[in-house]
Amino acid sequence: MNSAEPASGSTGAGRRRPARPGGLPLARFLARRLVAAALLCVGITLVAFVLTQLVPGDPAAANLGQRAIGDPAAVAAFRAKYGLDKPVPVQYLTYLGNVLQGNFGMSQQSHRPVAQDLAEYVPATIELALFAIVLSLLVGVALGVVAAVNRDRWPDQVLRVVSLGGVSMPTFWVALVAFYLLFFKFGLLPGGGRLDPGMNPPPYATGFYTIDAALAGEWDVLSSAAGHLVLPSLVLAVYTVGMLMRFTxxxxxxxxxxDYVRAARAKGLPERVVILRHVLRPAMVAIITVAGVAFGSLLSGAVLVENIFSWPGLGQYAYRSAVNLDLPGIMGVSIVVAAVYILINLLVDLLYGVIDPRIRLT
Amino acid sequence: MGALLEVEDLTVWLATRRGPRMAVDGLSFQVGSGEIFGIAGESGSGKTMTAMALLGLLPHAARTSGKAVFEGRDLLSMSARQLRAVRGRRIAMVSQDPSTSLHPMLSIETQLTEHMRHHLGLGRSEARGRAVELLATVRIPDPEQALGAHAAQFSGGMRQRIAIAVALACEPRLLLADEPTTALDVTVQAGILRLLHRLRAERELAVVVITHDLGVLSAVADRICVMYGGRTAEVGPRENVLTRPRHPYTRGLLDALPHPEGGAAALRPIPGSPPSLGEVPEGCPFHPRCGYAVPDCRTERPAPVLVEPGHASACPPDPLGGIA
Structure with missing residues (x-):
């Protein structure tokens, strides 16, 4: 045996890169994501515009009365008023220019600027969806962790059934059952709308009734708005809770x-600390990815839930616009929904950077 | 040198699809305070499971019997809570690959201080101060800055130094080092071994080095235990085991090591492969691969017996006895 005693002198390679907490890489990471998001937004307007061009149906026919439609002069006047007589590329550029100035055109259905409609309806839906996603994250992640920690024991089996039920029950059915039981039968929660009947909305600041009411110090309005959020967001959350639970x-x-979990246990840390600090943080990377997608599904799920709970939100507006072939309305909704998606994705990307320093630093 | 850790007849069963299988079979050894004790063996010999059993970190549904008395208390009969108070505080672990055993998303400061704050009740700044000292002890350049960094920003050797600093944070009496140098380059290995050697001297720290590489043990170990099939093949002082091995398996491991003066031709592998979990043969577990096996080896399960003071071998025919 030729026992090689360790050589003297310094050993071990040096640090690969000096530590730069924050600094340039984060800024570059942010800038890259923001530019991509902006380009995507412009692309969305183009897609929305082209799609509305492809839709069969004549806006004039949908919006003019029976008598006017038989009058070529009236139709021509209608088309000229809304720029429908210009070439399509010109229509798009005009539209894009207007959108960039916050002008989404006039709704042919509500006869108000689409931007004004959106400012009223979008916050209602976002408030609902945010409430639902926060609820889903709290409940879904907590139950998912409980299931994982008790793998194959009874809490896991019970929760497996719960999550399967959550993702398989159709939203409209959950909505009807919840509405019947919690409002109609037992009267535990308010049924429909955003506020108690007869109550005035708080002064408009963000369009979120809860925030606006808090800003104005109208506490009774705040409690009513929050109470009205519970039932529809619960219904919306049923599916996302199940989904997040499974992924968690x-x-x-x-x-x-x-290995690093075993290392944390070898340090004698309480199991609670091991799970919350050493396990949940890396697990959050996958969880927020799913939560981002889930938020999108909440927005589409809102169409149905808003109708059942008479929630004056984007879902109802989109539905009315589509039925009336209100092109400015449809495009406004499409662009807003797409922008929300892009924003959520941007947020998810940024959260990756917050959770995992390796993303920030490379 | 009083025994800090006394393992007696340690047996570990792991749960498999086909029922419990024995991974460690009646292992006994002692580690003195301030001693470096080497456990050598191929993969599957039960060496890692021995360390996990001592820490109470065996996989679910594993069972143990026997005793592992550490500082006068039996680790194997402790409650989970009592074990947590020992883990990281009195017995610490360094594992094989520092690129997976350090947390990729937590700062070095968090990983170095969290157990100090938990076990020793230190405040944030106090723990931070000790963390800086620890990093200096394991020769990390610019410790202050290193605290804010993450594992990915260091090389493999530096990561293992940090992992050792983490293990030393609460001033344990015993360090279990499971393949501490396997994932590292040879030159970096030497540095880590020198570090373990120095720490043992400075802190009267006992170290159990678990490895498949007798070359590593030749550099640091005071005593060596060679394991095969979950059992002790041979145990004794380093010099005795490495220069006058009495068990054919130890001989085989030594012959399989590369020598600087011999080329590749000088390597003599042990024929066959080690038994897998639950398939340890009857009799001496090594007999199917042993060139010296006699009929008794197939039926008699040999226990280690002293062949000279402090040196025991589990090979009754003792074919190497005359060679030394």
Missing amino acids: RASVLEILGN
């Missing part, structure tokens, strides 16, 4: 197998 469980189980 899978993600936590995967992380639990890592």
Whole structure:
């Protein structure tokens, strides 16, 4: 045996890169994401515009009365008024220019500027969806962790059924059952609308009734607005809770197998700390990805739920615009929904950077 | 040198699809305070499971029997809560690959201070001050700045130094180092081994080095235990085991090591492969691969017996006895 005693002198390679907490890489990361998001927004307007061109149906026919439609002069006047007589590329550029100035055109259905409609309806839906996603994250992640930690034991089995039920029950059915039980039968929660009947909305600042009421110090309005949020957001959250629970469980189980979790346990840390600090943080990367997608599904799920709970939001507006072939309305809705999606994706990307320093630093 | 850790007849069963299988079979050894004790063996010999059993970190549904008395208390009969108070505080672990055992998303400061704050009740700034000292002890340049960095910003050798600093944070008496140098380059290995050697001297720290590489143990270990099939093949002082091995398996491991003066031709592999979990043969577990096996080896399960003071071998025919 030729025992090589360790050589003297310094050993071990040096640090690869000096630590730069924050600094340039983060700024570049942010800038890249923002530019991509802006380009995507412009692209969305183009797609929305082209799609509305492809839709069969004549806006004049949909919006003029029976008598006017038989009068070529009236039709021509209608088309000239809304610029429908110009070449399509010109129509698009005009539209894009207007949108950039916050002008989405006049709604042919409400006879108000689309921007004004959106300012009223969008916050209602976002408020609802935000409430639902926060609720889903709290409940879904907590239950998912419980299921993973108790893998294959009874809490896991019970929660598996719960999550499967959550993702398989159709939203309209959940909505009807919840409405019947919690409002009609037991009267535990207010049924429809954003406020108690007869109550005036708080002065407009953000369009979120809860925030506006808090800003104005109208506490009774705040409590009424929050109370009205509970039932529809609960219904919306049923599906996302189930989905987030399943993904959290899978993600936590995967992380639990890592060496660094064993290392954390070898340090004698309480299991609670091991799970919350060492396991949940890396698991959140997958969870927020799913939550971002789930938020999108909440927006589309809102169309139905808003109708059932008479929630004056984007879903109802989109539905009315589509039925009346209100092109400015449809395009406004499309662009706003797409922008929300892009914003959510941007947020998810930024959260990756917050959770995982390796993304920030490379 | 009083025994800090006394393992007696440690047996570990792991749960498999086909029922419990024995991974460690009646292992006994002692580690003195301030001693570097090497456990050598191929993969599957039960060496890692031995360390996990001592820490109470065996996989779910694993069972143990026997005793592992550490500082007068039996680790194997402790409650989860009692074990947590020992883990990281009195017994610490360094594992094989620092690129996976350090948390990729937590700062070095968090990983170095969280257990100090938990076990020793230190405040944030106090723990931070000790973390800086620890990083200096393991020779990390610019410790202050390193605290704010993350594992990915360091090289493999530096990561293992940090992992050792993490293990040392609460001034444990015993360090379990499971393949501490396997994932590292040879030159970096030497530095880590020197570090372990120095720490043992400075802190009267006992170290159990678990490895498949007798070369590593030849550099640092005071005593060596060679494991095969979950059992002790041979145990004794480093010099005795490495220069006068009495068990054919130890001989085989030594012959399989590269020598600087011999080329590749000088390497003599042990024929066959180690038994997998639950398929340890009857009799001496090594007999199917042993060139010296006699009929008794197939039926008699040998226990280690002293062949000279402090040096025991589990090979009753003792074919190497005359060679030394």
